[in-house]
Amino acid sequence: MKIKIQKGHNIRISGVPTGAVERADKFREFGIVPADYLGIKPKLVVKAGDKVELGSALFFDKKNPQVNYPSPAGGTIKEIIYGERRIIKKIVIATDDDEAIARLDTIVVENSNREGIIEYILKANLWPLIRQRPFNTTARPDDTPKAIFISGIDTAPLSIDPTMALMGREREFRSGMQVLTKLSGGAVHLTVPIGSSAVVFNNLNGITIHKISGPHPAGNIGIQIHHIDPINPGDIIWTVNVQHVATLGSLFNTGQFDPTVLIAVGGPAVKNPNFLQTRIGAPLSDLVQDNLNTTANRVISGDVLTGRAVEGEDYLGFYHSTISVLSIDHRRPFLGWAKIGNSAKVYTLTNAYLKTGKRNFSFSTKLNGACRAVVPINAWEDVLPMDIMPNALFRSILAQDVEEMEKLGILECDPEDFALSTFACPSKIELSSVIRQGLELMEKEM
Amino acid sequence: MQFLRRFSERMKPAFEEDGRLKLLYPVYEMLDTLLFNTDKETDMAPYIRDSVDLKRIMTIVIFALLPAFFFGLFNIGYQQALAFGLERSLLTNFWFGLKVMLPIIIVSYATGAVWEVLFAIVRKHEVDEGFLVTGLLIPMIVPPTIPLWQVAVATSFGMVIGKLVFGGTGMNIFNPALTTRAFLFFAYPGKISGDSVWALGPDGYSGATPLAVPAAVTNGNAVELLNGVTQFDYSWSNMFYGLIPGSISETSALAILIGAVFLILTKVGSWRVIVGGLLGLVGTALLTNILAGQSSNTMLSLPPHYHLVMGGFLFGITFMATDPVTAAHTNAGRWIYGIMIGVLTVVIRSINPAYPEGTMLAILLMNAFAPLIDYFVVQANIKKRVARYA
Numbered sequence: 001m002k003i004k005i006q007k008g009h010n011i012r013i014s015g016v017p018t019g020a021v022e023r024a025d026k027f028r029e030f031g032i033v034p035a036d037y038l039g040i041k042p043k044l045v046v047k048a049g050d051k052v053e054l055g056s057a058l059f060f061d062k063k064n065p066q067v068n069y070p071s072p073a074g075g076t077i078k079e080i081i082y083g084e085r086r087i088i089k090k091i092v093i094a095t096d097d098d099e100a101i102a103r104l105d106t107i108v109v110e111n112s113n114r115e116g117i118i119e120y121i122l123k124a125n126l127w128p129l130i131r132q133r134p135f136n137t138t139a140r141p142d143d144t145p146k147a148i149f150i151s152g153i154d155t156a157p158l159s160i161d162p163t164m165a166l167m168g169r170e171r172e173f174r175s176g177m178q179v180l181t182k183l184s185g186g187a188v189h190l191t192v193p194i195g196s197s198a199v200v201f202n203n204l205n206g207i208t209i210h211k212i213s214g215p216h217p218a219g220n221i222g223i224q225i226h227h228i229d230p231i232n233p234g235d236i237i238w239t240v241n242v243q244h245v246a247t248l249g250s251l252f253n254t255g256q257f258d259p260t261v262l263i264a265v266g267g268p269a270v271k272n273p274n275f276l277q278t279r280i281g282a283p284l285s286d287l288v289q290d291n292l293n294t295t296a297n298r299v300i301s302g303d304v305l306t307g308r309a310v311e312g313e314d315y316l317g318f319y320h321s322t323i324s325v326l327s328i329d330h331r332r333p334f335l336g337w338a339k340i341g342n343s344a345k346v347y348t349l350t351n352a353y354l355k356t357g358k359r360n361f362s363f364s365t366k367l368n369g370a371c372r373a374v375v376p377i378n379a380w381e382d383v384l385p386m387d388i389m390p391n392a393l394f395r396s397i398l399a400q401d402v403e404e405m406e407k408l409g410i411l412e413c414d415p416e417d418f419a420l421s422t423f424a425c426p427s428k429i430e431l432s433s434v435i436r437q438g439l440e441l442m443e444k445e446m
Numbered sequence: 447m448q449f450l451r452r453f454s455e456r457m458k459p460a461f462e463e464d465g466r467l468k469l470l471y472p473v474y475e476m477l478d479t480l481l482f483n484t485d486k487e488t489d490m491a492p493y494i495r496d497s498v499d500l501k502r503i504m505t506i507v508i509f510a511l512l513p514a515f516f517f518g519l520f521n522i523g524y525q526q527a528l529a530f531g532l533e534r535s536l537l538t539n540f541w542f543g544l545k546v547m548l549p550i551i552i553v554s555y556a557t558g559a560v561w562e563v564l565f566a567i568v569r570k571h572e573v574d575e576g577f578l579v580t581g582l583l584i585p586m587i588v589p590p591t592i593p594l595w596q597v598a599v600a601t602s603f604g605m606v607i608g609k610l611v612f613g614g615t616g617m618n619i620f621n622p623a624l625t626t627r628a629f630l631f632f633a634y635p636g637k638i639s640g641d642s643v644w645a646l647g648p649d650g651y652s653g654a655t656p657l658a659v660p661a662a663v664t665n666g667n668a669v670e671l672l673n674g675v676t677q678f679d680y681s682w683s684n685m686f687y688g689l690i691p692g693s694i695s696e697t698s699a700l701a702i703l704i705g706a707v708f709l710i711l712t713k714v715g716s717w718r719v720i721v722g723g724l725l726g727l728v729g730t731a732l733l734t735n736i737l738a739g740q741s742s743n744t745m746l747s748l749p750p751h752y753h754l755v756m757g758g759f760l761f762g763i764t765f766m767a768t769d770p771v772t773a774a775h776t777n778a779g780r781w782i783y784g785i786m787i788g789v790l791t792v793v794i795r796s797i798n799p800a801y802p803e804g805t806m807l808a809i810l811l812m813n814a815f816a817p818l819i820d821y822f823v824v825q826a827n828i829k830k831r832v833a834r835y836a
């Protein structure tokens with residue numbers, strides 16, 4: 001199937017990564033931020049000072065006790081950092097020189113049944129690689145999804161091209177896809193860009209390939225599901241990050257957790273935006289060290305639209321493949337609202353300024369306005385390629401009307417699909433965050 | 447501007463939580479952010495945001511109003527000169543118009559600001575920008591002959607009842623400027639009904655407005671009647687350029703169209719509402735033209751292009767109906783909303799004997815119906831989704 005996404009926008013943010021991939025995977029510390037796994041209640045199985053292996057369990061989810069979450073490194077638990085109400089904020093692991101790795105005997109995928117494969121992934125503590133829609137939480141091993149989706153196209157700002165990210169891991173990717181065909185209750189959908197001739201996506205057995213074109217958010221899995229096989233009440237769809245398919249494949253090939261991930265480091269505050277081959281849970285400050293322009297900046301694990309801003313010593317998110325850095329700008333232009341426009345200072349999806357640049361723009365963390373009530377000038381709808389009425393949905397969430405939310409299609413939505421709408425909103429309404437609230441409310445009710 | 451910045455920073459503590467003037471914080475915040483863009487930062491994803499905010503959106507509407515505004519200034523002087531039989535230069539006409547208009551603007555902004563700030567202080571929220579536009583719209587849609595006290599009373603009504611009691615910009619049901627105008631219309635019908643012209647002239651100076659001319663005669667031909675008026679030049683081209691008496695900025699179709707194009711190009715005004723309104727008006731007028739032979743009502747014979755340039759329709763559909771808050775909020779809804787305004791305008795103009803002009807009532811009525819239209823559009827979306835899995 002060919003899908004052309006019309007609505008949307010590729011944000012022209014400066015600091016686009018270029019060049020060859022550098023290796024940066026030797027660090028003294030790695031960390032896990034449990035908040036990256038949405039909706040879980042972590043219960044630790046280790047304590048500070050314990051020895052852990054790469055891939056051994058750090059904690060499990062109280063709501064879903066069969067699912068363990070893996071350690072990104074082998075060594076000693078250095079510190080467990082708690083937040084308010086004893087929420088586990090970070091788990092820090094000091095690596096040993098000779099890293100211990102958890103190993104399983106390999107199994108042959110062809111000869112295994114679905115249950116056997118699920119059991120194997122659970123035993124390897126790598127089940128969190130698989131997430132589900134609705135809600136974008138870790139999948140439940142007891143469910144049988146109606147389909148599994150993998151996006152082979154990434155349109156987010158400053159992201160890494162999946163074909164590049166998979167270079168050298170083609171064999172693992174193939175094995176991973178083969179595993180997924182065993183797991184799905186229906187089809188396994190892989191989306192690739194129209195015109196893509198990447199070898200890695202060729203000759204995959206039992207996979208339905210879709211060609212997608214269009215601006216961001218065309219690469220978002222939620223948008224693709226919406227256009228290919230929309231989620232109805234009661235449906236479960238599983239999704240896996242494209243690089244995690246290779247991680248999964250490598251588990252079945254070698255019996256161990258390969259935490260390798262290729263990331264893009266970019267953004268206006270980065271001196272030399274580049275690509276790094278690193279590991280899940282790598283320390284962010286070390287990854288961007290000596291590569292920043294300004295002192296006042298904000299490092300984000302993930303892309304600028306959906307990522308997580310760092311707090312203190314922080315680590316690359318489990319599902320992230322971008323590090324974005326924005327500078328913090330406290331200047332306050334005089335009578336800015338009355339100016340005709342200046343391509344160096346203004347970036348907007350409306351035409352409210354005469355001169356807006358076509359070149360890449362140096363975004364800062366500025367909100368560029370103040371929060372106001374909704375003034376619907378179609379800013380949300382114009383960049384949302386879904387048959388969803390965002391305004392009506394927004395109201396039903398604020399009213400906590402669960403029934404109405406479901407009717408309006410909240411189960412098909414994810415905050416990342418509304419990130420552009422939030423970006424464009426002239427009233428500076430945190431629409432993404434409201435969608436998240438709505439989903440959490442839904443999840444509680446279900 | 448550094449000294450202003452420093453001054454503002456120095457004043458800030460007085461208005462904050464423990465300051466002596468903390469009650470007036472909304473006023474400080476309003477002036478501070480009016481002078482300097484805010485330096486607020488994003489604190490959750492997405493971490494970058496569009497440069498446009500509500501201040502800019504409102505500024506765009508003001509820019510769009512300027513052609514009609516300046517033409518209005520000139521026309522006040524021009525009509526006054528005409529009434530007295532004077533020869534005056536363009537610039538003197540402007541100057542005369544400015545002298546009439548400025549007090550109205552000052553009264554409108556001052557009255558509105560008082561209410562806006564009062565509500566902001568009592569309700570402890572920031573002063574919102576909607577009033578920047580409303581305060582300018584009100585002087586533009588009143589006659590130049592209006593007493594200033596009426597401006598003050600009507601603005602108070604429009605601001606408080608039309609907007610602030612609902613919670614301010616974004617929450618209101620009716621367009622506040624149009625509510626102001628409706629208040630004038632119903633409170634002082636002797637002056638504002640639209641039967642006789644508004645121009646500054648000698649005592650007892652009067653005449654029929656273009657819309658009142660065909661309305662007053664039965665079994666006539668509207669265009670011939672208009673061309674037969676000797677007191678004013680009611681030819682189509684003259685009405686298009688706007689050199690006729692009327693509310694200050696409503697007369698020039700040309701100036702308003704420039705504003706309309708600007709609003710559409712900047713994506714601030716909804717083209718669906720404007721185009722829908724034009725289609726509704728033209729379609730209904732064509733229909734009444736067909737029926738004109740069957741009736742003694744002369745208004746039915748008024749062709750669509752005359753409907754367009756007469757009265758306040760173009761101004762209303764461009765600057766009042768497109769108010770994003772009080773219009774329909776869905777794209778399909780915007781089409782219906784716009785078309786219905788066009789239809790109702792012609793219906794009220796042609797068939798209602800009491801009021802020669804129908805734009806204001808048509809927009810207010812559709813403001814009231816906009817949520818209902820949206821309800822049906824949303825229900826259609828829901829039905830489509832349910833049909834997928836039911």
